[in-house]
Amino acid sequence: MHLLQMAPPSHHPRSQRRSRRSGLASPPIPALTTALAFALAAPLALSAQSESTEPEDDTALDLRVDVYATAPELVSAEEIDAGDLRDSGEDDLGRALRDQQGLDATRRGPINLDPTVRGLAEDQLAIGVDGSRTFAAGPGRMDSDLAHVSPHAVQSVQVVKGPYALSWGAGAMSAIDVRTFRPALGGPSLGGRAAVDYESNAEAIDAYGALFGSSERWRWTLLANTRQGSDYEAGDGSVVPADYESNDLRGAFGLRLGEGGLLEISGGYQGQDDIDYAGRILDATYFKTRSYNAEYSWSGSQGALESVRAQVYANHKDHLMNNDEKPTALDMPGRIPPFGLDVDLPTESNTRGARLEAGFAGADPSSSWTFGIDHFTNERNARRFVRRRSNDLLLFEDIVWPDAELQDTGVWGRGTWNRERMSLSAALRVDLVDFGAGETSEFFAANTNGSLEQSEENVSASLGARFQLRDAWIASLGLGRAVRTANALERASDRFPSTRFQIGAEFLGEPLLDPERSLQLDAGIERRTARWRLRANAFWRQIDDYITVVPDPSLPRRLPLSPPVVFRYVNGEGAEYLGGELWLSHRPADWLEWQVGYETVDGDDETYDEPLFGIAPDEWTASVTLSNRPGTLTARVLGTLIRSQDDVSTTRLERPTDGAELVDLQLAWRPPRVAEGGLELQLAVENLTDEAYSRHLSSLNPFTGQRILEEGRSVRVGVRWSR
Numbered sequence: 001m002h003l004l005q006m007a008p009p010s011h012h013p014r015s016q017r018r019s020r021r022s023g024l025a026s027p028p029i030p031a032l033t034t035a036l037a038f039a040l041a042a043p044l045a046l047s048a049q050s051e052s053t054e055p056e057d058d059t060a061l062d063l064r065v066d067v068y069a070t071a072p073e074l075v076s077a078e079e080i081d082a083g084d085l086r087d088s089g090e091d092d093l094g095r096a097l098r099d100q101q102g103l104d105a106t107r108r109g110p111i112n113l114d115p116t117v118r119g120l121a122e123d124q125l126a127i128g129v130d131g132s133r134t135f136a137a138g139p140g141r142m143d144s145d146l147a148h149v150s151p152h153a154v155q156s157v158q159v160v161k162g163p164y165a166l167s168w169g170a171g172a173m174s175a176i177d178v179r180t181f182r183p184a185l186g187g188p189s190l191g192g193r194a195a196v197d198y199e200s201n202a203e204a205i206d207a208y209g210a211l212f213g214s215s216e217r218w219r220w221t222l223l224a225n226t227r228q229g230s231d232y233e234a235g236d237g238s239v240v241p242a243d244y245e246s247n248d249l250r251g252a253f254g255l256r257l258g259e260g261g262l263l264e265i266s267g268g269y270q271g272q273d274d275i276d277y278a279g280r281i282l283d284a285t286y287f288k289t290r291s292y293n294a295e296y297s298w299s300g301s302q303g304a305l306e307s308v309r310a311q312v313y314a315n316h317k318d319h320l321m322n323n324d325e326k327p328t329a330l331d332m333p334g335r336i337p338p339f340g341l342d343v344d345l346p347t348e349s350n351t352r353g354a355r356l357e358a359g360f361a362g363a364d365p366s367s368s369w370t371f372g373i374d375h376f377t378n379e380r381n382a383r384r385f386v387r388r389r390s391n392d393l394l395l396f397e398d399i400v401w402p403d404a405e406l407q408d409t410g411v412w413g414r415g416t417w418n419r420e421r422m423s424l425s426a427a428l429r430v431d432l433v434d435f436g437a438g439e440t441s442e443f444f445a446a447n448t449n450g451s452l453e454q455s456e457e458n459v460s461a462s463l464g465a466r467f468q469l470r471d472a473w474i475a476s477l478g479l480g481r482a483v484r485t486a487n488a489l490e491r492a493s494d495r496f497p498s499t500r501f502q503i504g505a506e507f508l509g510e511p512l513l514d515p516e517r518s519l520q521l522d523a524g525i526e527r528r529t530a531r532w533r534l535r536a537n538a539f540w541r542q543i544d545d546y547i548t549v550v551p552d553p554s555l556p557r558r559l560p561l562s563p564p565v566v567f568r569y570v571n572g573e574g575a576e577y578l579g580g581e582l583w584l585s586h587r588p589a590d591w592l593e594w595q596v597g598y599e600t601v602d603g604d605d606e607t608y609d610e611p612l613f614g615i616a617p618d619e620w621t622a623s624v625t626l627s628n629r630p631g632t633l634t635a636r637v638l639g640t641l642i643r644s645q646d647d648v649s650t651t652r653l654e655r656p657t658d659g660a661e662l663v664d665l666q667l668a669w670r671p672p673r674v675a676e677g678g679l680e681l682q683l684a685v686e687n688l689t690d691e692a693y694s695r696h697l698s699s700l701n702p703f704t705g706q707r708i709l710e711e712g713r714s715v716r717v718g719v720r721w722s723r
Contacts, residue, residue, distance in 0.1 A: 279699025
């Protein structure tokens with residue numbers, strides 16, 4: 001349909017108009033700030049004392065990330081220091097995870113960054129919050145699956161970098177599991193935490209407060225968080241649109257039931273408003289997310305039965321997009337059309353699910369078995385309304401997500417066997433998948449094959465082994481297979497922009513897509529001593545029936561302003577990945593620690609015999625941390641070397657990215673505790689050299705064709721209190 005053809009009137013309510021905040025990025029910091037950072041760091045070595053590090057308070061709301069290369073039951077979890085993530089000052093969980101080895105994230109706007117794991121993205125990752133599956137609300141993925149939980153409500157994040165978390169959910173080529181904070185059950189206690197961070201470049205404020213309490217029988221927690229920011233200045237002086245506002249409220253209550261039983265009820269609400277998306281053709285008017293979760297767990301001994309866990313959950317996400325501040329809203333003589341457009345795109349993504357699992361003792365004390373069943377239903381709906389801005393005349397209405405529904409029921413089992421110097425694990429999962437959709441356009445029906453009502457039976461499996469070698473060396477091996485079904489956009493989109501391919505073109509779905517099937521092999525080695533820590537991992541992955549896109553010149557564009565070529569989703573011949581990570585840490589003295597890390601991923605697209613789309617470049621990281629006595633003064637210098645990425649998919653219009661050299665400084669001061677409380681003051685200089693750079697996985701601005709630049713130099717100050 002041509003853009004100027006008229007559609008029948010619609011009863012869709014008009015979108016609420018955006019209230020904009022003024023203010024540009026702050027000017028570069030004065031040289032005095034940098035000098036002050038070094039001046040404060042220098043005396044640390046002179047005043048250092050040889051004291052062991054105090055353990056973290058188990059009621060703290062600090063974030064911990066456990067990264068596993070293979071089966072989580074076997075390999076030792078690499079626990080990244082909670083202070084490192086806390087000190088990063090990130091107000092977005094996806095952005096915080098971007099700095100962890102093997103992980104990256106796609107930036108489309110200022111918050112809600114979309115995580116990737118070793119080249120896998122979006123629905124190739126099984127993402128859950130407190131054991132519940134969650135999916136993005138926007139077809140353009142302005143949000144990620146984990147975007148709608150405050151980063152300050154998170155106590156731990158577990159990442160499995162391969163198809164080994166089969167008990168976590170369907171389609172887990174890799175997996176991320178987020179757990180929100182719960183205080184420990186024990187004697188009567190009451191605590192709280194609060195923090196305020198201000199970041200100068202984007203004039204961003206992040207403030208939260210939490211209260212929690214517990215006894216032998218019950219525990220509770222309540223957290224509120226507000227975040228907001230404005231446009232920021234990149235290293236070259238250009239201004240990147242980055243307004244946003246986010247407010248979270250989350251609570252949980254747990255109650256002991258009998259011997260070994262615990263009932264936990266939790267929920268939360270998040271409202272996000274007026275978010276700029278430099279990497280999308282639209283901005284976000286709002287996100288509104290409501291989540292509910294009830295879980296019962298029991299552990300003890302009833303014959304062979306050792307544990308039971310039952311859970312029901314639901315999350316509802318409403319989303320609205322608009323083009324109020326995009327070029328398409330302006331009158332432009334000579335353009336087709338020459339008049340300004342008014343685009344509204346309301347969407348929703350609602351998920352309901354349940355799971356039941358039971359653990360059993362094996363025939364001998366060294367073995368155990370766990371069996372489970374889980375189910376989720378995800379319903380997605382989205383329609384695009386395009387009007388003439390000057391007179392509110394409806395030009396046309398598009399079906400983006402045609403009442404799409406995905407149902408998955410999975411049955412799985414897992415066994416572990418432990419010997420003196422070796423452990424083994426095996427898992428098997430079978431998923432029954434049903435996909436359906438409602439009304440589609442006449443164009444979609446005429447240009448695609450087959451019914452949108454599709455069913456699949458998918459089988460996934462994994463094997464893992466861990467070996468205790470001499471002199472504190474640990475080796476691990478893993479082999480796994482996971483199957484990922486096609487999502488609603490890949491099956492049912494009608495000339496709507498893709499998300500994984502970041503091109504401002506139009507893409508047509510294919511109902512008969514086969515699921516992707518990954519096979520991955522992992523090998524790792526690790527050594528830990530009192531002063532040294534070494535970790536090295538390598539992996540190889542093959543994805544058959546890889547879902548990719550091919551250009552189809554026979555398809556007409558939906559919008560005249562789109563690129564001339566329209567792409568189809570297809571099953572390609574396959575994709576091959578090869579990569580790994582290396583990490584080394586040394587503490588030569590109690591007051592000094594240095595770390596260095598390296599990560600690499602290479603990908604080949606066998607359909608076009610060219611590099612895979614969306615592979616991050618090699619990256620080196622290094623840091624030096626100085627501290628005197630624990631709880632007083634700490635200084636850290638962090639360096640990151642991101643190589644250029646020239647191995648790109650030219651067939652899919654991917655563009656290369658220049659490398660970058662980054663330096664960050666962090667200072668933290670903790671005065672002596674007062675009235676059993678704690679106070680911490682922080683000062684950080686981020687992107688000290690004011691580098692102008694982009695990360696390769698970040699989206700392109702669809703109107704300029706340039707990749708989104710990251711923030712230039714910025715000062716962050718923060719105050720934290722706990723009791």
